[in-house]
Amino acid sequence: xxxxxxxxxxxxxxxxxxxxxxxxxxxxxxxxxxxxxxxxxxxxxxxxxxxxxxxxxxxxxxxxxxxxxxxxxxxxxxxxxxxxxxxxxxxxxxxxxxxxxxxxxxxxxxxxxxxxxxxxxxxxxxxxxxxxxxxxxxxxxxxxxxxxxxxxxxxxxxxxxxxxxxxxxxxxxxxxxxxxxxxxxxxxxxxxxxxxxxxxxxxxxxxxxxxxxxxxxxxxxxxxxxxxxxxxxxxxxxxxxxxxxxxxxxxxxxxxxxxxxxxxxxx
Amino acid sequence: xxxxxxxxxxxxxxxxxxxxxxxxxxxxxxxxxxxxxxxxxxxxxxxxxxxxxxxxxxxxxxxxxxxxxxxxxxxxxxxxxxxxxxxxxxxxxxxxxxxxxxxxxxxxxxxxxxxxxxxxxxxxxxxxxxxxxxxxxxxxxxxxxxxxxxxxxxxxxxxxxxxxxxxxxxxxxxxxxxxxxxxxxxxxxxxxxxxxxxxxxxxxxxxxxxxxxxxxxxxxxxxxxxxxxxxxxxxxxxxxxxxxxxxxxxxxxxxxxxxxxxxxxxx
Numbered sequence: 001x002x003x004x005x006x007x008x009x010x011x012x013x014x015x016x017x018x019x020x021x022x023x024x025x026x027x028x029x030x031x032x033x034x035x036x037x038x039x040x041x042x043x044x045x046x047x048x049x050x051x052x053x054x055x056x057x058x059x060x061x062x063x064x065x066x067x068x069x070x071x072x073x074x075x076x077x078x079x080x081x082x083x084x085x086x087x088x089x090x091x092x093x094x095x096x097x098x099x100x101x102x103x104x105x106x107x108x109x110x111x112x113x114x115x116x117x118x119x120x121x122x123x124x125x126x127x128x129x130x131x132x133x134x135x136x137x138x139x140x141x142x143x144x145x146x147x148x149x150x151x152x153x154x155x156x157x158x159x160x161x162x163x164x165x166x167x168x169x170x171x172x173x174x175x176x177x178x179x180x181x182x183x184x185x186x187x188x189x190x191x192x193x194x195x196x197x198x199x200x201x202x203x204x205x206x207x208x209x210x211x212x213x214x215x216x217x218x219x220x221x222x223x224x225x226x227x228x229x230x231x232x233x234x235x236x237x238x239x240x241x242x243x244x245x246x247x248x249x250x251x252x253x254x255x256x257x258x259x260x261x262x263x264x265x266x267x
Numbered sequence: 268x269x270x271x272x273x274x275x276x277x278x279x280x281x282x283x284x285x286x287x288x289x290x291x292x293x294x295x296x297x298x299x300x301x302x303x304x305x306x307x308x309x310x311x312x313x314x315x316x317x318x319x320x321x322x323x324x325x326x327x328x329x330x331x332x333x334x335x336x337x338x339x340x341x342x343x344x345x346x347x348x349x350x351x352x353x354x355x356x357x358x359x360x361x362x363x364x365x366x367x368x369x370x371x372x373x374x375x376x377x378x379x380x381x382x383x384x385x386x387x388x389x390x391x392x393x394x395x396x397x398x399x400x401x402x403x404x405x406x407x408x409x410x411x412x413x414x415x416x417x418x419x420x421x422x423x424x425x426x427x428x429x430x431x432x433x434x435x436x437x438x439x440x441x442x443x444x445x446x447x448x449x450x451x452x453x454x455x456x457x458x459x460x461x462x463x464x465x466x467x468x469x470x471x472x473x474x475x476x477x478x479x480x481x482x483x484x485x486x487x488x489x490x491x492x493x494x495x496x497x498x499x500x501x502x503x504x505x506x507x508x509x510x511x512x513x514x515x516x517x518x519x520x521x522x523x524x525x526x527x528x529x530x531x532x533x534x
Contacts, residue, residue: 174463181448182460193449196441198465198491224465267534 009034013080016256017088023105025090028252035128035261037190038254039066039079040120040231041089042238043107043247046071049116051159055237056118058156062165062233064121064189066259072113079119080258086111091250098242107247115247121190122231122254123168125261129183138171138217145252146170147211148230152204153195155237163237167195167227169208171219177226184228186265196227203227276301280347283523284355290372292357295519302395302528304457305521306333306346307387307498308356309505310374310514313338316383318426322504323385325423329432329500331388331456333526339380346386347525353378358517365509374514382514388457389498389521390435392528396450405438405484412519413437414478415497419471420462422504430504434462434494436475438486444493451495453532463494470494 007019013036019025029038044052049071056063067078074085086108094101094110104110123146127137139146146168153165172180177197185193200208208225209216213232219225238246249255274286280300286292296305311319316338323330334345341352353375361368361377371377390413394404406413413435420432439447444464452460467475475492476483480499486492505513516522 174465174469178448178460178462178464181445182452185449185452193445195445197445198441199489202441202489222466222469 007032013256013258014082017080017083020090021084021087026105027090029090029254029256030124030252033256037066037257037259037261037264038122038124039257040122040234041085041247041249041255042118042120042234043085043115044118044238044243045112045245046114046116048243048246049118052118052161052238054159055161056120056234058158059233060188061191061195061229062155062231064191065118066121066189066257066264067117067119069117071116073117074111076117076119079255085117085255089249089253089255091253093248093250095238095243095246095248097244098239103250110247119255119257120231120234121187121264123191123228124254125190125264126184126187128261129187129265130180133179133183135172135176135180135183138219139215142217144215144217146214147217148213148232149200149205149227150212151227155233161237161241163233163240165195166213166230166233166236167203168214168230169211169225169227171217171223171225173220173223177224180226186267188266189264191229191231194226194228197224200225200227274299280523280525281349284347284350287357288351288354293372294357296357296521296523297391297519300523304333304524304526304528304531305389305391306524307389307501308352308514308516308522309385309387309501310352310382311385311505311510312379312512313381313383315427315510315513316385319385319428319505321426322428323387323501325425326500327455328458328462328496329422329498331458332385333388333456333531334384334386336384338383340384341378343384343386346522352384352522356516356520356522358520360515360517362505362510362513362515364511365506370517377514386522386524387498387501388454388531390458390495391521392457392531393451393454395528396454396532397447400446400450402439402443402447402450405486406482409484411482411484413481414484415480415499416467416472416494417479418494422500428504428508430500430507432462433480433497433500433503434470435481435497436478436492436494438484438490438492440487440490444491447493453534455533456531458496458498461493461495464491467492467494
Protein backbone atom coordinates (compact mmCIF):
# COMPACT_ATOMS: atom_id res chain seq x y z
CA UNK A 1 0.00 0.00 0.00
CA UNK A 2 1.60 3.28 -1.06
CA UNK A 3 0.30 6.78 -0.48
CA UNK A 4 -0.83 6.79 -4.12
CA UNK A 5 -3.43 4.09 -3.51
CA UNK A 6 -6.79 5.63 -2.47
CA UNK A 7 -8.06 4.41 0.88
CA UNK A 8 -11.18 2.25 0.91
CA UNK A 9 -12.86 -0.67 2.71
CA UNK A 10 -10.03 -3.01 1.67
CA UNK A 11 -7.25 -0.78 2.99
CA UNK A 12 -5.26 -2.17 5.91
CA UNK A 13 -5.74 -0.47 9.29
CA UNK A 14 -2.05 0.49 9.20
CA UNK A 15 -2.43 2.15 5.78
CA UNK A 16 -5.29 4.27 7.17
CA UNK A 17 -3.23 5.25 10.22
CA UNK A 18 -0.17 6.14 8.10
CA UNK A 19 -2.31 8.28 5.77
CA UNK A 20 -3.68 10.15 8.79
CA UNK A 21 -0.17 10.51 10.19
CA UNK A 22 1.11 12.05 6.95
CA UNK A 23 -1.85 14.43 6.73
CA UNK A 24 -3.16 12.71 3.60
CA UNK A 25 -6.34 11.62 5.38
CA UNK A 26 -8.19 14.33 7.27
CA UNK A 27 -11.80 13.11 6.73
CA UNK A 28 -14.05 10.58 8.50
CA UNK A 29 -12.94 6.93 8.82
CA UNK A 30 -16.38 5.36 8.28
CA UNK A 31 -16.13 2.65 5.60
CA UNK A 32 -12.31 2.46 5.68
CA UNK A 33 -10.48 -0.80 6.58
CA UNK A 34 -13.76 -2.68 6.85
CA UNK A 35 -13.84 -5.45 9.47
CA UNK A 36 -11.39 -3.77 11.87
CA UNK A 37 -12.28 -2.11 15.15
CA UNK A 38 -12.33 1.70 15.19
CA UNK A 39 -12.13 3.31 18.63
CA UNK A 40 -13.13 6.51 20.37
CA UNK A 41 -10.22 8.26 22.09
CA UNK A 42 -10.23 10.22 25.33
CA UNK A 43 -6.87 11.64 26.39
CA UNK A 44 -6.54 13.22 29.86
CA UNK A 45 -3.81 14.37 32.23
CA UNK A 46 -3.05 11.68 34.81
CA UNK A 47 -4.72 13.63 37.63
CA UNK A 48 -8.13 13.48 35.91
CA UNK A 49 -7.39 10.14 34.21
CA UNK A 50 -7.37 8.19 37.46
CA UNK A 51 -10.90 9.35 38.30
CA UNK A 52 -12.07 8.85 34.71
CA UNK A 53 -10.83 5.26 34.78
CA UNK A 54 -12.95 4.63 37.88
CA UNK A 55 -15.89 6.26 36.08
CA UNK A 56 -15.45 3.98 33.02
CA UNK A 57 -15.23 0.93 35.26
CA UNK A 58 -18.53 1.91 36.91
CA UNK A 59 -20.24 2.65 33.56
CA UNK A 60 -19.08 -0.03 31.11
CA UNK A 61 -22.03 0.32 28.72
CA UNK A 62 -21.36 3.94 27.66
CA UNK A 63 -17.60 3.71 28.38
CA UNK A 64 -16.39 0.26 27.30
CA UNK A 65 -12.62 0.19 27.72
CA UNK A 66 -10.57 -1.53 25.05
CA UNK A 67 -7.21 -0.14 26.15
CA UNK A 68 -5.71 2.35 28.63
CA UNK A 69 -2.16 3.65 28.12
CA UNK A 70 0.54 4.36 30.65
CA UNK A 71 1.07 8.12 31.26
CA UNK A 72 2.88 9.76 28.33
CA UNK A 73 2.77 6.63 26.16
CA UNK A 74 2.05 7.32 22.45
CA UNK A 75 2.34 3.76 21.10
CA UNK A 76 -0.19 1.05 22.05
CA UNK A 77 0.56 -2.51 20.96
CA UNK A 78 -2.87 -3.74 22.10
CA UNK A 79 -4.43 -1.53 19.43
CA UNK A 80 -1.91 -1.95 16.63
CA UNK A 81 1.68 -2.14 15.48
CA UNK A 82 3.54 1.06 14.53
CA UNK A 83 0.77 3.20 16.02
CA UNK A 84 1.12 6.82 17.17
CA UNK A 85 -1.74 8.00 19.35
CA UNK A 86 -0.79 11.65 18.79
CA UNK A 87 -0.81 11.56 14.97
CA UNK A 88 -2.81 8.55 13.61
CA UNK A 89 -6.30 10.02 14.01
CA UNK A 90 -7.40 12.16 11.01
CA UNK A 91 -8.81 14.90 13.26
CA UNK A 92 -8.53 15.57 17.00
CA UNK A 93 -10.55 17.86 19.23
CA UNK A 94 -8.96 19.87 21.99
CA UNK A 95 -10.87 20.86 25.15
CA UNK A 96 -9.85 23.49 27.69
CA UNK A 97 -11.92 24.09 30.83
CA UNK A 98 -14.76 21.95 29.47
CA UNK A 99 -15.05 23.75 26.14
CA UNK A 100 -13.90 22.82 22.64
CA UNK A 101 -10.91 24.94 21.68
CA UNK A 102 -10.39 23.68 18.13
CA UNK A 103 -9.72 20.79 15.77
CA UNK A 104 -6.20 19.57 14.96
CA UNK A 105 -4.73 17.04 12.52
CA UNK A 106 -2.04 16.12 15.04
CA UNK A 107 -1.60 16.60 18.77
CA UNK A 108 2.16 15.89 18.72
CA UNK A 109 2.84 19.54 19.69
CA UNK A 110 0.30 19.37 22.54
CA UNK A 111 1.66 16.07 23.88
CA UNK A 112 2.62 15.89 27.56
CA UNK A 113 4.34 13.24 29.64
CA UNK A 114 1.32 12.95 31.93
CA UNK A 115 -1.31 12.24 29.25
CA UNK A 116 -3.24 8.96 29.60
CA UNK A 117 -5.15 7.61 26.58
CA UNK A 118 -8.45 5.74 26.83
CA UNK A 119 -9.52 3.73 23.78
CA UNK A 120 -13.28 3.13 24.00
CA UNK A 121 -15.36 0.78 21.85
CA UNK A 122 -17.60 2.29 19.17
CA UNK A 123 -20.91 1.13 17.69
CA UNK A 124 -19.33 0.77 14.21
CA UNK A 125 -18.26 -2.73 15.32
CA UNK A 126 -21.69 -3.96 16.37
CA UNK A 127 -23.35 -2.33 13.36
CA UNK A 128 -20.98 -4.32 11.17
CA UNK A 129 -22.10 -7.48 13.00
CA UNK A 130 -25.79 -6.53 12.58
CA UNK A 131 -25.37 -5.98 8.84
CA UNK A 132 -23.42 -9.23 8.46
CA UNK A 133 -26.36 -11.01 10.16
CA UNK A 134 -28.67 -9.65 7.47
CA UNK A 135 -30.32 -6.87 9.50
CA UNK A 136 -30.92 -3.45 7.95
CA UNK A 137 -29.65 -0.51 9.99
CA UNK A 138 -31.92 2.44 9.30
CA UNK A 139 -29.46 5.35 9.48
CA UNK A 140 -27.03 3.48 7.22
CA UNK A 141 -29.83 2.81 4.70
CA UNK A 142 -30.89 6.47 4.89
CA UNK A 143 -27.24 7.65 4.73
CA UNK A 144 -27.49 9.70 7.89
CA UNK A 145 -25.74 9.86 11.24
CA UNK A 146 -27.27 7.70 13.94
CA UNK A 147 -29.82 9.67 16.05
CA UNK A 148 -28.65 10.21 19.64
CA UNK A 149 -30.62 11.41 22.66
CA UNK A 150 -30.03 12.68 26.16
CA UNK A 151 -31.95 10.53 28.68
CA UNK A 152 -33.00 10.57 32.32
CA UNK A 153 -31.07 7.32 32.99
CA UNK A 154 -28.52 8.27 35.67
CA UNK A 155 -24.89 7.22 35.32
CA UNK A 156 -23.01 5.80 38.30
CA UNK A 157 -21.01 8.71 39.72
CA UNK A 158 -17.32 7.90 40.21
CA UNK A 159 -13.96 9.66 40.19
CA UNK A 160 -15.59 13.08 40.20
CA UNK A 161 -17.62 12.39 37.05
CA UNK A 162 -21.35 11.81 36.60
CA UNK A 163 -24.50 12.81 34.76
CA UNK A 164 -27.08 11.07 32.59
CA UNK A 165 -26.70 8.49 29.85
CA UNK A 166 -26.71 9.48 26.17
CA UNK A 167 -28.17 6.78 23.88
CA UNK A 168 -28.20 6.02 20.17
CA UNK A 169 -31.40 4.72 18.54
CA UNK A 170 -31.98 2.18 15.77
CA UNK A 171 -35.56 1.13 14.88
CA UNK A 172 -36.38 -2.53 14.17
CA UNK A 173 -39.35 -4.85 13.73
CA UNK A 174 -39.79 -6.91 16.94
CA UNK A 175 -38.20 -10.09 15.58
CA UNK A 176 -35.19 -8.11 14.31
CA UNK A 177 -34.98 -6.25 17.64
CA UNK A 178 -34.70 -9.63 19.41
CA UNK A 179 -31.95 -10.67 16.95
CA UNK A 180 -30.16 -7.33 17.44
CA UNK A 181 -30.21 -7.86 21.21
CA UNK A 182 -28.64 -11.30 20.76
CA UNK A 183 -25.94 -10.04 18.40
CA UNK A 184 -24.94 -6.96 20.41
CA UNK A 185 -24.86 -9.04 23.63
CA UNK A 186 -21.85 -10.76 22.07
CA UNK A 187 -19.96 -7.43 21.97
CA UNK A 188 -19.77 -5.94 25.49
CA UNK A 189 -16.68 -3.91 24.53
CA UNK A 190 -18.65 -1.89 21.97
CA UNK A 191 -21.63 -0.93 24.21
CA UNK A 192 -23.12 -4.47 24.32
CA UNK A 193 -26.86 -5.09 24.59
CA UNK A 194 -29.42 -2.27 24.42
CA UNK A 195 -30.42 -0.36 27.55
CA UNK A 196 -34.06 0.17 26.50
CA UNK A 197 -36.59 -0.53 23.78
CA UNK A 198 -40.14 0.61 23.16
CA UNK A 199 -41.68 3.73 24.71
CA UNK A 200 -39.07 6.55 24.48
CA UNK A 201 -40.87 8.61 27.17
CA UNK A 202 -39.90 6.01 29.81
CA UNK A 203 -36.27 7.16 29.52
CA UNK A 204 -37.06 10.85 29.16
CA UNK A 205 -37.16 11.18 25.36
CA UNK A 206 -40.13 13.34 24.39
CA UNK A 207 -39.81 13.21 20.58
CA UNK A 208 -38.16 10.32 18.76
CA UNK A 209 -37.86 12.54 15.66
CA UNK A 210 -35.87 15.28 17.43
CA UNK A 211 -32.50 13.78 18.38
CA UNK A 212 -30.13 15.83 20.57
CA UNK A 213 -27.16 14.75 18.39
CA UNK A 214 -26.94 13.23 14.90
CA UNK A 215 -29.82 13.03 12.44
CA UNK A 216 -33.45 11.97 12.56
CA UNK A 217 -34.41 8.69 10.83
CA UNK A 218 -37.78 7.21 9.88
CA UNK A 219 -39.49 4.86 12.39
CA UNK A 220 -42.34 2.63 11.16
CA UNK A 221 -45.61 2.20 13.09
CA UNK A 222 -44.81 -1.51 13.36
CA UNK A 223 -41.27 -0.89 14.64
CA UNK A 224 -39.75 -0.57 18.10
CA UNK A 225 -37.08 2.05 18.73
CA UNK A 226 -34.11 0.24 20.30
CA UNK A 227 -31.68 2.25 22.42
CA UNK A 228 -28.00 1.55 23.06
CA UNK A 229 -25.58 3.36 25.39
CA UNK A 230 -23.61 5.85 23.29
CA UNK A 231 -19.99 6.99 23.18
CA UNK A 232 -21.11 10.63 23.26
CA UNK A 233 -21.79 10.03 26.97
CA UNK A 234 -18.12 10.29 28.11
CA UNK A 235 -17.53 13.41 25.99
CA UNK A 236 -20.61 15.05 27.54
CA UNK A 237 -19.50 14.00 31.02
CA UNK A 238 -16.00 15.48 30.51
CA UNK A 239 -17.45 18.78 29.31
CA UNK A 240 -19.95 18.90 32.20
CA UNK A 241 -17.06 18.33 34.62
CA UNK A 242 -15.19 21.29 33.04
CA UNK A 243 -11.91 19.36 32.80
CA UNK A 244 -8.97 21.71 32.41
CA UNK A 245 -7.39 19.88 29.47
CA UNK A 246 -8.56 16.97 27.29
CA UNK A 247 -8.08 15.62 23.78
CA UNK A 248 -10.58 13.41 21.94
CA UNK A 249 -10.99 12.26 18.35
CA UNK A 250 -13.23 14.56 16.31
CA UNK A 251 -16.66 12.84 15.84
CA UNK A 252 -16.51 10.28 13.02
CA UNK A 253 -12.72 10.59 12.77
CA UNK A 254 -11.70 7.46 14.65
CA UNK A 255 -8.50 5.61 15.42
CA UNK A 256 -8.45 2.48 13.22
CA UNK A 257 -6.94 -0.49 15.07
CA UNK A 258 -5.49 -3.84 13.98
CA UNK A 259 -8.15 -5.69 16.04
CA UNK A 260 -10.61 -7.58 13.83
CA UNK A 261 -14.28 -6.90 14.70
CA UNK A 262 -14.73 -10.62 15.46
CA UNK A 263 -11.89 -10.38 17.98
CA UNK A 264 -14.23 -8.49 20.31
CA UNK A 265 -16.99 -11.15 20.19
CA UNK A 266 -17.57 -12.91 23.53
CA UNK A 267 -18.75 -16.09 21.81
CA UNK B 268 -36.27 -41.74 49.28
CA UNK B 269 -39.15 -44.02 50.26
CA UNK B 270 -42.79 -43.72 49.29
CA UNK B 271 -43.47 -42.38 52.80
CA UNK B 272 -41.50 -39.21 52.13
CA UNK B 273 -43.72 -36.47 50.66
CA UNK B 274 -42.53 -35.20 47.28
CA UNK B 275 -41.24 -31.64 47.07
CA UNK B 276 -38.67 -29.40 45.38
CA UNK B 277 -35.83 -31.43 46.92
CA UNK B 278 -37.12 -34.82 45.70
CA UNK B 279 -34.97 -36.60 43.15
CA UNK B 280 -36.35 -36.86 39.61
CA UNK B 281 -36.35 -40.66 40.02
CA UNK B 282 -38.42 -40.45 43.23
CA UNK B 283 -41.03 -38.36 41.36
CA UNK B 284 -41.11 -40.86 38.48
CA UNK B 285 -41.43 -43.85 40.84
CA UNK B 286 -44.29 -42.16 42.73
CA UNK B 287 -46.10 -41.59 39.44
CA UNK B 288 -45.40 -45.18 38.38
CA UNK B 289 -46.91 -46.51 41.63
CA UNK B 290 -49.98 -44.30 41.32
CA UNK B 291 -48.98 -42.31 44.44
CA UNK B 292 -48.53 -39.10 42.41
CA UNK B 293 -51.42 -38.19 40.10
CA UNK B 294 -51.21 -34.38 40.33
CA UNK B 295 -49.14 -31.68 38.55
CA UNK B 296 -45.33 -31.82 38.67
CA UNK B 297 -44.73 -28.06 38.97
CA UNK B 298 -42.38 -27.38 41.88
CA UNK B 299 -41.21 -31.00 42.23
CA UNK B 300 -37.52 -32.00 41.81
CA UNK B 301 -36.52 -28.36 41.33
CA UNK B 302 -33.59 -27.77 38.98
CA UNK B 303 -34.31 -30.75 36.73
CA UNK B 304 -35.79 -30.61 33.23
CA UNK B 305 -39.46 -31.54 32.86
CA UNK B 306 -40.57 -32.45 29.34
CA UNK B 307 -43.72 -32.45 27.24
CA UNK B 308 -44.48 -35.86 25.71
CA UNK B 309 -46.03 -36.62 22.34
CA UNK B 310 -46.42 -40.33 21.53
CA UNK B 311 -47.48 -41.34 18.00
CA UNK B 312 -47.64 -44.46 15.83
CA UNK B 313 -44.57 -44.73 13.60
CA UNK B 314 -46.58 -43.84 10.45
CA UNK B 315 -47.47 -40.38 11.81
CA UNK B 316 -44.27 -40.09 13.85
CA UNK B 317 -42.03 -39.84 10.80
CA UNK B 318 -43.95 -36.84 9.48
CA UNK B 319 -44.16 -35.28 12.95
CA UNK B 320 -40.39 -35.55 13.32
CA UNK B 321 -39.97 -33.58 10.08
CA UNK B 322 -42.49 -31.04 11.41
CA UNK B 323 -40.52 -30.63 14.67
CA UNK B 324 -37.28 -30.24 12.74
CA UNK B 325 -38.87 -27.46 10.67
CA UNK B 326 -40.38 -25.72 13.73
CA UNK B 327 -37.78 -25.96 16.50
CA UNK B 328 -39.09 -23.00 18.52
CA UNK B 329 -42.54 -24.47 19.35
CA UNK B 330 -41.28 -28.09 19.07
CA UNK B 331 -37.77 -28.26 20.57
CA UNK B 332 -36.72 -31.91 20.56
CA UNK B 333 -34.83 -33.21 23.57
CA UNK B 334 -35.21 -36.91 22.72
CA UNK B 335 -36.98 -39.20 20.22
CA UNK B 336 -37.37 -42.91 21.00
CA UNK B 337 -37.09 -45.92 18.72
CA UNK B 338 -40.51 -47.46 17.87
CA UNK B 339 -41.94 -49.36 20.83
CA UNK B 340 -39.19 -48.29 23.22
CA UNK B 341 -40.43 -47.48 26.76
CA UNK B 342 -37.10 -46.70 28.41
CA UNK B 343 -35.03 -43.64 27.44
CA UNK B 344 -31.54 -43.35 28.91
CA UNK B 345 -31.09 -39.81 27.51
CA UNK B 346 -33.92 -38.67 29.81
CA UNK B 347 -33.18 -40.76 32.87
CA UNK B 348 -32.18 -44.07 34.41
CA UNK B 349 -34.90 -46.62 35.28
CA UNK B 350 -37.49 -44.63 33.33
CA UNK B 351 -40.77 -46.02 31.94
CA UNK B 352 -42.38 -43.74 29.36
CA UNK B 353 -45.72 -45.57 29.71
CA UNK B 354 -46.05 -45.22 33.50
CA UNK B 355 -43.80 -42.41 34.88
CA UNK B 356 -46.05 -39.46 33.99
CA UNK B 357 -48.71 -38.69 36.67
CA UNK B 358 -51.47 -38.26 34.05
CA UNK B 359 -51.63 -38.99 30.30
CA UNK B 360 -54.08 -37.81 27.70
CA UNK B 361 -55.34 -40.09 24.97
CA UNK B 362 -56.44 -38.78 21.55
CA UNK B 363 -58.45 -40.66 18.93
CA UNK B 364 -59.21 -39.06 15.55
CA UNK B 365 -58.01 -35.67 16.77
CA UNK B 366 -60.18 -35.58 19.90
CA UNK B 367 -59.34 -36.17 23.56
CA UNK B 368 -60.73 -39.51 24.66
CA UNK B 369 -59.77 -39.42 28.32
CA UNK B 370 -57.09 -39.09 30.98
CA UNK B 371 -55.12 -42.11 32.26
CA UNK B 372 -52.59 -42.64 35.05
CA UNK B 373 -50.75 -45.21 32.92
CA UNK B 374 -50.69 -46.06 29.23
CA UNK B 375 -49.08 -49.50 29.75
CA UNK B 376 -52.30 -51.17 28.57
CA UNK B 377 -52.48 -48.94 25.48
CA UNK B 378 -48.82 -49.47 24.59
CA UNK B 379 -47.99 -50.68 21.05
CA UNK B 380 -44.77 -51.80 19.41
CA UNK B 381 -45.01 -49.00 16.82
CA UNK B 382 -45.28 -46.06 19.26
CA UNK B 383 -42.58 -43.40 18.98
CA UNK B 384 -42.08 -40.96 21.87
CA UNK B 385 -41.10 -37.30 21.42
CA UNK B 386 -39.75 -35.48 24.49
CA UNK B 387 -40.13 -31.74 23.92
CA UNK B 388 -38.62 -28.97 26.03
CA UNK B 389 -40.91 -26.97 28.33
CA UNK B 390 -40.78 -23.37 29.52
CA UNK B 391 -40.42 -24.48 33.18
CA UNK B 392 -36.67 -24.70 32.48
CA UNK B 393 -36.23 -21.16 31.16
CA UNK B 394 -38.55 -19.74 33.84
CA UNK B 395 -36.27 -21.32 36.43
CA UNK B 396 -33.32 -19.58 34.76
CA UNK B 397 -35.19 -16.24 34.70
CA UNK B 398 -36.02 -16.48 38.40
CA UNK B 399 -32.45 -17.48 39.25
CA UNK B 400 -31.28 -14.34 37.40
CA UNK B 401 -33.46 -12.24 39.70
CA UNK B 402 -36.33 -11.53 37.28
CA UNK B 403 -39.94 -11.70 38.46
CA UNK B 404 -42.22 -13.86 36.33
CA UNK B 405 -45.72 -12.39 36.53
CA UNK B 406 -47.87 -15.53 36.37
CA UNK B 407 -45.70 -17.19 39.03
CA UNK B 408 -46.03 -14.11 41.28
CA UNK B 409 -49.80 -14.05 40.67
CA UNK B 410 -50.05 -17.86 41.15
CA UNK B 411 -51.74 -18.41 37.80
CA UNK B 412 -51.10 -20.44 34.66
CA UNK B 413 -49.12 -18.62 32.00
CA UNK B 414 -51.40 -16.84 29.48
CA UNK B 415 -51.25 -18.41 26.00
CA UNK B 416 -52.57 -17.08 22.70
CA UNK B 417 -53.27 -18.27 19.16
CA UNK B 418 -51.41 -16.08 16.65
CA UNK B 419 -51.32 -15.37 12.92
CA UNK B 420 -47.64 -16.44 12.75
CA UNK B 421 -47.62 -19.37 10.28
CA UNK B 422 -45.74 -22.57 11.10
CA UNK B 423 -43.57 -24.27 8.47
CA UNK B 424 -45.72 -27.05 7.04
CA UNK B 425 -43.95 -30.43 7.01
CA UNK B 426 -44.82 -34.12 7.25
CA UNK B 427 -48.53 -33.44 6.80
CA UNK B 428 -48.69 -31.04 9.75
CA UNK B 429 -49.11 -27.27 9.84
CA UNK B 430 -51.08 -24.34 11.26
CA UNK B 431 -50.28 -21.24 13.26
CA UNK B 432 -47.99 -20.70 16.24
CA UNK B 433 -49.36 -20.63 19.80
CA UNK B 434 -47.38 -18.34 22.12
CA UNK B 435 -47.04 -17.81 25.87
CA UNK B 436 -46.76 -14.26 27.24
CA UNK B 437 -44.77 -12.81 30.12
CA UNK B 438 -44.75 -9.01 30.71
CA UNK B 439 -41.50 -7.21 31.63
CA UNK B 440 -40.08 -3.72 31.95
CA UNK B 441 -37.86 -3.03 28.88
CA UNK B 442 -34.55 -3.62 30.67
CA UNK B 443 -35.84 -6.92 32.09
CA UNK B 444 -37.20 -7.91 28.66
CA UNK B 445 -33.70 -7.44 27.22
CA UNK B 446 -32.28 -9.59 30.04
CA UNK B 447 -34.99 -12.24 29.47
CA UNK B 448 -34.08 -12.37 25.76
CA UNK B 449 -30.43 -12.94 26.67
CA UNK B 450 -31.22 -15.67 29.20
CA UNK B 451 -33.71 -17.60 27.06
CA UNK B 452 -31.36 -17.41 24.05
CA UNK B 453 -29.10 -19.72 26.07
CA UNK B 454 -31.85 -22.39 26.10
CA UNK B 455 -32.86 -23.25 22.51
CA UNK B 456 -34.14 -26.68 23.62
CA UNK B 457 -36.86 -25.08 25.78
CA UNK B 458 -38.28 -22.65 23.16
CA UNK B 459 -35.24 -20.34 23.18
CA UNK B 460 -35.54 -16.59 22.56
CA UNK B 461 -38.91 -14.84 22.21
CA UNK B 462 -40.67 -14.63 18.84
CA UNK B 463 -42.20 -11.19 19.44
CA UNK B 464 -42.44 -8.34 21.91
CA UNK B 465 -44.48 -5.16 22.04
CA UNK B 466 -47.72 -4.62 20.08
CA UNK B 467 -49.81 -7.85 20.37
CA UNK B 468 -51.95 -6.87 17.33
CA UNK B 469 -48.93 -7.35 15.04
CA UNK B 470 -49.15 -11.12 15.64
CA UNK B 471 -52.95 -11.30 15.59
CA UNK B 472 -53.70 -10.96 19.32
CA UNK B 473 -56.61 -8.57 19.78
CA UNK B 474 -56.83 -8.53 23.59
CA UNK B 475 -53.82 -9.20 25.83
CA UNK B 476 -56.22 -9.81 28.74
CA UNK B 477 -58.16 -12.60 26.97
CA UNK B 478 -55.77 -15.54 26.53
CA UNK B 479 -56.92 -18.53 24.46
CA UNK B 480 -55.38 -20.92 27.03
CA UNK B 481 -54.23 -20.45 30.63
CA UNK B 482 -55.02 -17.41 32.76
CA UNK B 483 -54.91 -13.65 32.35
CA UNK B 484 -52.19 -11.74 34.22
CA UNK B 485 -51.71 -8.03 34.91
CA UNK B 486 -49.60 -5.99 32.45
CA UNK B 487 -48.31 -2.55 33.55
CA UNK B 488 -48.48 0.54 31.31
CA UNK B 489 -44.68 0.70 31.44
CA UNK B 490 -44.26 -2.97 30.51
CA UNK B 491 -43.80 -4.80 27.21
CA UNK B 492 -45.60 -8.11 26.66
CA UNK B 493 -42.94 -10.63 25.58
CA UNK B 494 -44.04 -13.67 23.58
CA UNK B 495 -42.38 -17.10 23.40
CA UNK B 496 -43.25 -20.08 21.20
CA UNK B 497 -45.40 -22.44 23.28
CA UNK B 498 -45.60 -26.22 23.69
CA UNK B 499 -49.39 -26.08 23.19
CA UNK B 500 -48.57 -25.59 19.48
CA UNK B 501 -47.78 -29.28 18.73
CA UNK B 502 -50.86 -30.49 20.65
CA UNK B 503 -53.04 -28.09 18.63
CA UNK B 504 -51.37 -29.17 15.38
CA UNK B 505 -51.97 -32.87 16.15
CA UNK B 506 -55.65 -32.24 16.91
CA UNK B 507 -56.08 -30.10 13.77
CA UNK B 508 -54.55 -32.94 11.72
CA UNK B 509 -57.08 -35.38 13.23
CA UNK B 510 -54.43 -38.01 14.00
CA UNK B 511 -56.01 -41.42 14.53
CA UNK B 512 -54.14 -42.20 17.75
CA UNK B 513 -51.88 -40.17 20.01
CA UNK B 514 -50.84 -39.97 23.64
CA UNK B 515 -49.53 -36.85 25.38
CA UNK B 516 -48.92 -35.87 28.98
CA UNK B 517 -51.90 -34.15 30.58
CA UNK B 518 -51.16 -30.37 30.82
CA UNK B 519 -48.99 -29.62 33.86
CA UNK B 520 -48.34 -33.32 34.49
CA UNK B 521 -44.87 -33.62 32.98
CA UNK B 522 -42.22 -36.29 32.72
CA UNK B 523 -39.44 -35.34 35.18
CA UNK B 524 -36.01 -36.16 33.75
CA UNK B 525 -32.54 -36.60 35.27
CA UNK B 526 -31.21 -33.73 33.09
CA UNK B 527 -30.24 -30.67 35.20
CA UNK B 528 -31.72 -27.39 33.86
CA UNK B 529 -28.19 -26.06 33.39
CA UNK B 530 -27.43 -29.07 31.18
CA UNK B 531 -29.57 -27.49 28.44
CA UNK B 532 -27.73 -24.14 28.50
CA UNK B 533 -25.82 -23.41 25.28
CA UNK B 534 -23.23 -21.30 27.12
